[in-house]
Each structure stands twice: as structure tokens, then as C-alpha cells.
Amino acid sequence: MDLATIFLSPTLWAMTLSLGTPIALAALGGTFSERSGVVNIAMEGIMLTAAFFAVFFSSLTGNAWLGLLLAVACGLGMGLLMAWAAVHLRADQIVIGTAVNMIAAGLTAYLLHIFFGQGSPSNTPQLPVVTIPGLAQLPFVGDVIGHQNVMVYITIGLFILAHYVLFHTVFGLRLRSAGENPQATESAGLSVYRLRYLGVLIGAFLSALGGAYLSIGVLNSFTQNMTSGRGYIALAAMIFGKWTPWGAFGAAMLFGWASALGYMFQGTSVPYQLVLILPYVLTVVALVGLVGRSRPPAADGIPYVHAR
Template identity: 45%
Template sequence: MNNINFFTDYLLASLRLSVPLAFAALGGLWSERSGVLNIGLEGMLLAGAFASAAGAFFSGNVWVGMLLAIAVGGIVGILHAYLCVTLRVDQLVSGLAINLTVAGLTSFWSRILFNSGQAQTLPSINTIGIPFLQDIPIIGFLIFKQDPLVYLLFLLVPLSTYLLFRTSLGLSLRAVGEYPRAADTAGVSVALVRYIAVTLSGCLAALGGAYLSLVHVKFFVEDMSAGKGFIALAALIFGRWHPVSTVLACLLFGATEALQLRIQAFNLNIPYQFLVMLPYIIALLALVGLAGKSTPPAALGIPYIPESRDN
């Protein structure tokens, strides 16, 4: 029975550690499928964590915090789209600038708004159990007794897959990411599609940050994203820009992080620094091609300059 409990707790921890990664990775997927490289996922995730904590802390309502996180994430996404699509700034530089700016702003404002730079005693999101299904051993507790954000993630994976590969909206998005010139010729607004995709990317990544501060750790601390946005990017490459395989890659990274935490608890004679490195090592292996050759969208990272139609 103890082994079963340990295994169940491990699976639950793996899922909880994967959720912020999955939201950020899905956000990155929408952005990069449209051809806009989004290194700024780390900043978007951190902005969502701070905004949700601030909103929930001062209103006492967790849903106010959630809505504020989505709004702030959308604003950061619009900023990234403006820099990359309208001003045609180098997309890598824009993403890094967003990461650095958000890290500085959240550190500054958290010290002003919260005592010692930390927001604690945040209102919590209650879990919702599905009758009968939650009583299934292991699976019931893992899947059918979760908070609304996890259920939302379960819904977003098939929904994203359907929208991307079974609708005209998804076809337009993928065309803009692969052949923007052809999409423009067919009457698709490349700029509009990319603005919508990058804004949605910011909203989804911010939801990952909201889960991190309101559900997973239940407080905010400076730089609490701790590189999760970059691991989400690795999961995106590992999953070959497909919603299902990308989220499965996030589960792998979450399981790796949960494993290193449990190894530390056993007090083995292993320096903890090596264990902390484990999730990042797995991410690096993914980036160097552990999953095979990943082919990104053809126009990823390339600004689109429409041809003049004066003649």
C-alpha cells in the first residue's frame, strides 16, 4: 500500500509540475506556428504569476487574479507582436528583452506591493471531483479530482489540435507560419494572424504562471518561473510543434523534476546541485536532437515584408 501511495503521489507531483510548462508550451506553439519565435515565454509566465498573485492578494478573489493574469499576459503578447510584426525587430532580441524587463518589473513591484517581496496567504483554488470517476484507483485521483485549470488544460490539448489541423483558421495560421507570401496572396492578413497568435500565446503562458502562484506553491516570490519558460520551449521542439506530443514532452520534464525532488528526500550521497540540473539536462538532450530531427515552421523567426501593390 505504501508503494501505491508513493507512486500515486509521484504521478500527482509530476502532473502539477507539468501544468505550468504545458500552458507555456501551448502558448509558444500558437506563436511559433504563425512564424513568430517566442523566447519571451519565460517573461510571459512570470508576468502571469505576478499579476495573478497581486490580483488575488488585494481582491481576495482568485478569479480576479486569474483574469488579471490573462490580461497582463495578453498585453505582453501584444508588445512582442508589435516589436516583431510591426517594427520587425529581431524576434530573439525582442523575446530576451521581454524576459529581462518582466523580471525587473516584477521584482520591483513585488517589493513595493508585498512584504519582503513575497505575496503569501493567497486564496486557493479548490479541486473539483467528478462523481464516481474520482473513485477509480490512481487514475481517478490523478485525472478526475483536479482544479479547474488542470481540466482547462485537458480541454485545450484536443481543442488546439482540432483548431490547428481541422479548421480554416488553423490552415491560415499554419500557412502564415510556413508560406506567408502565399497566404498574403490568398487574402490572409499575415500581420493580423500573427498578432492574434502571439497575443493568445501570452494569455496561455500567463495562465501557466497563474497556476504556479495560485495552485502549485500558493505564493509569489521573485523570479519564481525559474527557467520554466525555456523548458517549455524545449518541450515545444521535443514535441515537434504538435499540441499532443508537446504536452507529453512537458509531462516528461515534469516527471523528471518530481523525480529529482524525491531523490533528494532519500538523502542519498549525491550533491543536490546535480539533481537540480536533471530537468535542464533532459531539456538540453531534447534540444540537441534526442527526439530526432525537428523541423520548425519554415518562416519561423523571419519577419514578413509585404510586397508593394502600388503597381
């Protein structure tokens, strides 16, 4: 296969969208959390938790949508733990995030071995693949976006919604104010604590969708540590995207594209590991050369002490 064939193949671009989706969801989740002022590096752990429970409940209930719902509930549970420690206990948010990731990695592997032995059941119900009538018939474009997992379309819808909520609603303004200047937020009679809880929980919700999509959308199984760093990549996508939904989306798709490229090059004479390196090198180059200083929300990571 020569280069032109690979780059012009609709499979590459369809895979980009599919592999970029879980990263995009978690990156959007991180964006909400950090916009409210809570540094969230727990996306990895929340994704992993949801990925496990999606398979668990999907195979238990025989219904992928119920599996998704309950997996999101478990992800929200992890988010609640994170929010409680970060907001109420004013714990160091990076440390708490690290702890949540460690607990999730250990617990999901522990439960996997207890309930399923080494591997999850192969007949787990999956989220459906949807064909968009009309769109799917278009040449090239149809092959890329006309026939994808339902979660891919949900994700695109969520990004449109997220951009609107964050930048064009009162709630979005309030959420961002809690991350920029919480004292002012509270002077305006709003609860910084409540806004930060919401930020973290919206973030956990989105990350959980991403995790569940991995296990019952893409792969139909749960394996130990199956998120393999996607939550951390999402963190990078969030920063790379300058804490905006569409920026995060673009960065996530860059990572998706590179993973897709890695798959396409497997079996060719080009070592696929060297292809997989590409997005990471690109990110560093872009960060050093183009993007320059990245500015997080001003009060990001600083625990807020309620004024008396």
C-alpha cells in the first residue's frame, strides 16, 4: 500500500472519527471540570470505571442502553468522590485525581477477575451502528460519516450543545466565573461549591460516556486497563484545545487520526510504532511553535474557601 492509497482511503478517516470519539468526550469532560475551577486528571479512572461497568451491566441486563446508563451512574459515583474531596475537603486536586485513577485501575481489574475470570463475555450486547439514510450514499463522505456507532453521532451533538451551554447561556457564564474568579461569583450570590460540583459531575458524565463507548461500542469487551492512557491524552487534548469544546474536539481528532494511521500502517514495511509517535511529536511541535503559552482558567486548581 502506498501513501496516497492510505491517505485517500475513507477507512482512515472513518477510523479517525471512531478512535477520536472517546478522547473527545473525555477532553470535553475535562474542559467542563477545569472551567469550573477543578483540575481533573481523573478522566482516565472515570473512563475505566465506566468501561468496566458498561460491559458488566450490559451483559447482566442483556441491554446495551441499560448498560450505558448504569455505567454512567458508576462514572458519576467516581466523579462525586472526586468532587467531594476537591471541593469540600479542599484536597489537592492533582493528588486526588491520581488516587481516583489508581483506585479505578485496581478495582476494575479486581472485579474483572472476580466476576469474569480473565476475560469478559464475548456475547455482551453492544451499542448499535447507525446508517444515516442519504448521507451514507454520498461518495467518500458517506463512507466516513454515514455509517458509524451511534455514540459518534451523540458525541457530535453533545459538542454542539456544550459549546452553546458554555459560551451562550447564563449557566455557562456562571460556571466559567467559578473557575476564573470565585470570589466575584460568590459576591453575585452564587454558590461556588455547587457550580464546581456541577462542573466535575458534567465532566464525569462525559468521560463515562467515552469509557462506555470503548467497551460496548468499539470493542465489545473489557480488558484490564483497556483505556490505556486515553484519559491522559484527553487531558492533553483539553489543554491543546485551550479549554474550549471545539479546540478539544480538533485535538482529540488529531490523536484519533494518528492511531488510525498506526493501524493502517500495520503490516507495511514502515514500522507502525514510528507512525504512532507522530501525533505526540506533532503536539509538542505545535505547543512549542504555534500555540505558545496556554492559559488555564485563573482559579483552576485552587480550592475555594467559602467566605464567612
